[in-house]
Amino acid sequence: MKVRLLATLRNITDCKGVELEAENLQQVIDILIDNYGKDMEDELLEDGELDETITILINGRNILYLDGLETELNSDDKVTIFPQVAGG
Amino acid sequence: MSGWMGQILRIDLDNEQVTVERLDRQLAKDYIGARGLGTKLFYDEVDPKVEPLAPENKLIFATGPLTGTAAVSGSRYNVVTKSPLTGTIAASNSGGYFPSELKYAGYDAIVFEGKAEKPVYIVIDDDQVEIKSADNLWGKTTLETDNYLRSEYSDKFKTATIGPAGENLVKFACIMNDRERAAGRSGVGAVMGSKNLKAVMVRGTQGVQVANKDKFKQVLKKSLDKIKESGVTNEGLPALGTAVLVNIVNEHGNLPTRNFQEGIFKEAEQISGESLADELLVKNKACAGCPIGCGRVSLVPDGEYEGFGEGPEYETIWAFGADCDIDNLKAITKANFICNELGLDTITMGTTIACAMEMYEDGVLTDEEIGLNLEFGNAQAMVEAVGLTGKREGIGDLLAEGSYRLAERYGKPEYSMSTKKQEYPAYDPRGSQGMGLEYATSNRGGCHVRGYMTSPEILGVPESLDPFTVEGKAEWTKIFQDLTGVVDASGICLFTTFALDAEDIYKLLESVTGAGYTEEEMMQAGERIWNLERVFNAKAGIEPDEDKLAKRLVEKPMPEGPAEGKVVDLETMLDEYYELRGWSSNGEVTEEKIAELGI
Numbered sequence: 179m180k181v182r183l184l185a186t187l188r189n190i191t192d193c194k195g196v197e198l199e200a201e202n203l204q205q206v207i208d209i210l211i212d213n214y215g216k217d218m219e220d221e222l223l224e225d226g227e228l229d230e231t232i233t234i235l236i237n238g239r240n241i242l243y244l245d246g247l248e249t250e251l252n253s254d255d256k257v258t259i260f261p262q263v264a265g266g
Numbered sequence: 267m268s269g270w271m272g273q274i275l276r277i278d279l280d281n282e283q284v285t286v287e288r289l290d291r292q293l294a295k296d297y298i299g300a301r302g303l304g305t306k307l308f309y310d311e312v313d314p315k316v317e318p319l320a321p322e323n324k325l326i327f328a329t330g331p332l333t334g335t336a337a338v339s340g341s342r343y344n345v346v347t348k349s350p351l352t353g354t355i356a357a358s359n360s361g362g363y364f365p366s367e368l369k370y371a372g373y374d375a376i377v378f379e380g381k382a383e384k385p386v387y388i389v390i391d392d393d394q395v396e397i398k399s400a401d402n403l404w405g406k407t408t409l410e411t412d413n414y415l416r417s418e419y420s421d422k423f424k425t426a427t428i429g430p431a432g433e434n435l436v437k438f439a440c441i442m443n444d445r446e447r448a449a450g451r452s453g454v455g456a457v458m459g460s461k462n463l464k465a466v467m468v469r470g471t472q473g474v475q476v477a478n479k480d481k482f483k484q485v486l487k488k489s490l491d492k493i494k495e496s497g498v499t500n501e502g503l504p505a506l507g508t509a510v511l512v513n514i515v516n517e518h519g520n521l522p523t524r525n526f527q528e529g530i531f532k533e534a535e536q537i538s539g540e541s542l543a544d545e546l547l548v549k550n551k552a553c554a555g556c557p558i559g560c561g562r563v564s565l566v567p568d569g570e571y572e573g574f575g576e577g578p579e580y581e582t583i584w585a586f587g588a589d590c591d592i593d594n595l596k597a598i599t600k601a602n603f604i605c606n607e608l609g610l611d612t613i614t615m616g617t618t619i620a621c622a623m624e625m626y627e628d629g630v631l632t633d634e635e636i637g638l639n640l641e642f643g644n645a646q647a648m649v650e651a652v653g654l655t656g657k658r659e660g661i662g663d664l665l666a667e668g669s670y671r672l673a674e675r676y677g678k679p680e681y682s683m684s685t686k687k688q689e690y691p692a693y694d695p696r697g698s699q700g701m702g703l704e705y706a707t708s709n710r711g712g713c714h715v716r717g718y719m720t721s722p723e724i725l726g727v728p729e730s731l732d733p734f735t736v737e738g739k740a741e742w743t744k745i746f747q748d749l750t751g752v753v754d755a756s757g758i759c760l761f762t763t764f765a766l767d768a769e770d771i772y773k774l775l776e777s778v779t780g781a782g783y784t785e786e787e788m789m790q791a792g793e794r795i796w797n798l799e800r801v802f803n804a805k806a807g808i809e810p811d812e813d814k815l816a817k818r819l820v821e822k823p824m825p826e827g828p829a830e831g832k833v834v835d836l837e838t839m840l841d842e843y844y845e846l847r848g849w850s851s852n853g854e855v856t857e858e859k860i861a862e863l864g865i
Contacts, residue, residue: 184513186501188540231497233726238519238828243732258517264498264725264764265508265539265560265580266691266714 179253181206184260190217203234203247206257221261231262268477269331269779270294274307275373275395277388279461280321280380284395289374294331295781295791296864301357302755302795303375304328304346308355309798311377314805318350318453319435319460321381327368327426327466328376330757334369334474334554336482337774338489338766339759341365341553349452350460351437351614351668352686352711354803356452359715359754361553362444364424370470382462387415389423390468400464405430407607408442415467423467429609431656432459436666438614442606446576447553450611452688452710477780485773489766493557496765498727503560503761504550508580509539511692516588518724518733519827520697522690523588524642525620526683526818529694530827533593537583546599551576558761564599571600571649578602578612581714584692585616590623590648597645601652608656614668617689619651621669621681622661630676636661683816686711686808695819697829698723700731700739703839706813707743709799715760717746727764736835740842751792794863797847800855801865810853813840 182195191214200206207228211219222232234241235258241249251257267289274287297306304326316323325347332340343365349356368376371392385400403411408429415425426443432455439455440448449455476482493499502510515521516534523531535541542562551561565574571594578586578599586598605612619640625631626640633639638647638654638661654662664672669689673681683690688711695702700719708716722742723733731742749768753760756775763771772785783791804810814820815836823831844851848859 182513182517184517185510185540186497186505189505194535194540231726233730235517235828238517240726240730240732242730243734260514261502262497262726263502263506263510263514264721264727264761265503265511266718266720 179251179255179257181210181257181259184258185263186261187221187259190214190221199253200251202250203241203257206251207247232259233262234259267291267294268475269335270299271369271372271374271472271474273373275376275390277376277378277395277397278380279378279382279386279463282397294374295783297795298752298755298775298791299330299374300328300333300342300755300757301344301346301359302751302791304344305355305357305795305798305802307375307377308346309802312348314802315807316348318348318353318457321461323348323457323460325378325454325457325461326375329365329369329374330755331779332774333757334366335476335778336486336555337758337778338486338493339553339556339558339762340757341555342754342757342759343368344754345441345449345454347454347457348806349454349710350435350456351453352688353806354686354710354808355799356454356710357754358440358449358451358454360441360443360447360449361556361759362424362447363554364426364443364468365757366554367424367468367470369474370472371468372470372472376466378461378463381460385462385464387465387467388463389419390466392470392472403464404433408609409445409607411465412445415465419467420469423469425465425467427465428455428458429607429656431609432456434656434658434666435459436610436655436658437668438611439609440611442609446606448606448611451613451713455609476778478777482777485770485777489770489774490557492765492770493762498764499558499761503558506539506543507550507560507562509542509578509583511580512538512583513540515693515724518697519824519829520694520724521584521588522683522692522694524591525589525624525681526690526694526816527624528826529697529824529829531588534588536593537587537595537598539580541595542578542583545595553759556759560761566596566599569596571596573600573603575603575606577606581691582612582616585613585620586648589617589620591642592645592648594645597649601649604649604652604656608653610652610656613691614689615652615655617683618665618669618672619648621673621683622651622665625673625676625678625681630678630681680817683818684712685815686812688712693720694824694829695815695834696824696832698733699736699834699839700743702815702819702834702836703739703743703843704747706815706836706840707843709796709803716750717743718750718760719743719746721764728767734829734832736839740839740846743843744846747796748789748792751795752788755791755795790863794865797855797859797863798865801860804855813853
């Protein structure tokens with residue numbers, strides 16, 4: 179599946195996104211931390227839990243209104259991850 | 267007085283008379299300043315039925331008690347008048363350095379009245395005020411005007427000026443201060459142009475008194491710490507500017523595309539804040555006393571869109587980009603630069619072109635009639651249309667009226683994506699229900715900065731709300747609108763609220779003014795401002811049935827993406843909203859509410 183990374187997360191990955199295989203979001207998080215190390219872990223996690231300033235969308239829908247990190251993924255799903263930002 | 271300077275400067279352009287009046291302390295406390303104070307002065311002095319471009323309309327520049335202080339981002343002023351675009355009250359907000367300088371010259375506000383016989387500019391040097399001929403400046407761009415004035419006088423002066431668009435009474439002309447900061451929306455620049463007032467320059471040497479310096483230092487430190495701790499204000503906005511939202515709103519399926527026909531722009535990445543930072547960004551730029559620095563300075567080094575200047579920010583990128591189906595970031599940036607030079611609101615400009623593009627696509631506008639191939643995606647035509655509009659040449663003369671009048675002229679007002687004749691900004695409310703309520707109820711028509719429901723619905727600040735539901739949205743919208751009234755009136759930037767809460771703002775306001783506010787009284791002042799604007803609009807003939815959205819948003823389901831199938835459930839939210847506001851069930855401000863707020 180496609181995982182898109184937005185805003186300052188790209189400072190860590192130096193790319194716009196990655197393709198990976200995962201059955202749920204927890205696996206996506208684990209793979210990203212495995213691939214990008216401590217910087218990614220610091221961005222995504224707070225005391226081992228998903229940092230509340232991180233937003234994750236599955237096909238544009240915030241996981242807060244799905245099943246959170248337990249949300250099951252299909253291979254054609256698009257996952258989007260970004261840190262807290264604002265503007266307007 | 268502390269916070270307030272205690273003086274209002276009145277400039278009668280008919281008779282070239284200048285007077286200074288004392289600011290009433292209770293009035294200042296009740297309406298705080300800037301948007302609130304300006305609206306109260308305007309309401310008390312001007313017939314709501316006034317023709318916006320007639321000499322009887324007044325133009326008020328008003329600062330807040332925190333403007334020019336060390337309070338975070340205390341750089342703002344509001345321009346208050348009756349809008350030629352909407353017929354509602356207009357309050358356009360801008361930062362930069364001009365607003366603080368006005369305080370340092372000793373004034374909380376300037377009231378311009380009447381109309382100069384010939385073009386003039388005003389020089390304010392502390393208590394010395396001169397009205398000078400601007401014959402040689404009429405027709406000049408905003409940058410040329412600023413260059414001339416500061417070379418003739420001193421770089422120590424700060425300027426606010428109109429460009430050719432204001433002179434030509436383009437209904438969405440803006441006032442540019444400090445070269446490229448804009449009091450952007452609702453056509454305040456056209457009112458300035460109608461008065462033959464080309465520019466105002468100001469220099470001051472006074473300080474702003476702070477009532478409780480020790481307390482102020484404490485709350486200031488805490489505020490700055492919060493700004494530094496927030497990922498929004500310490501990382502996202504400085505690194506990527508407001509355009510950081512392009513990808514994020516698009517991923518939610520809420521980025522209005524092709525005049526709100528769709529909610530996903532497939533080429534969003536090419537016009538994103540990330541791409542802007544990679545390709546065109548020269549440096550960040552901050553307003554006075556701002557630790558955030560969201561402003562962008564960009565360069566297109568060569569080619570047909572060559573240029574250098576400030577911007578583009580999110581709304582501008584969207585209006586000239588996704589809304590016009592244009593993925594050329596250089597063309598978008600060029601359109602922004604032209605708007606700055608001619609003095610045009612980028613949001614209404616871009617969305618009016620998008621409206622014209624859809625009318626062109628549907629054969630309502632034809633090649634022969636407009637002399638321009640305005641098909642969606644035509645970047646060259648878009649840039650050309652901007653220049654024509656500022657000068658009211660060719661099709662530009664039609665576009666200069668804004669999208670509503672353009673579409674209505676052809677008997678098709680449904681093409682205009684606007685409320686109360688002002689165009690919506692860059693969020694499709696079908697995927698952000700609260701934003702739909704905000705658009706419908708904003709006292710200046712389609713607008714995102716009266717109650718920015720995108721913040722909880724899309725960005726999760728201060729907490730996350732489901733963007734698809736309507737439960738509780740009326741209450742959130744009311745609180746956001748009232749708090750925004752306070753923020754705008756105090757003279758600090760709305761972006762501080764991504765890190766600061768109402769209590770922080772209250773402590774800043776009270777420590778600077780020493781006016782004896784309670785936090786509840788401060789919030790009530792926000793409610794008072796909101797209701798006063800509403801009462802003015804009613805007297806101007808803007809009835810509650812104008813609290814509506816473009817048909818497309820309430821009748822036509824979003825065609826694809828995360829919000830597929832959704833429309834805005836406005837009716838449900840509106841009923842609850844009127845009740846929470848304490849208004850009648852059909853949206854009229856009641857006598858009881860007026861009495862309660864002491865309007």
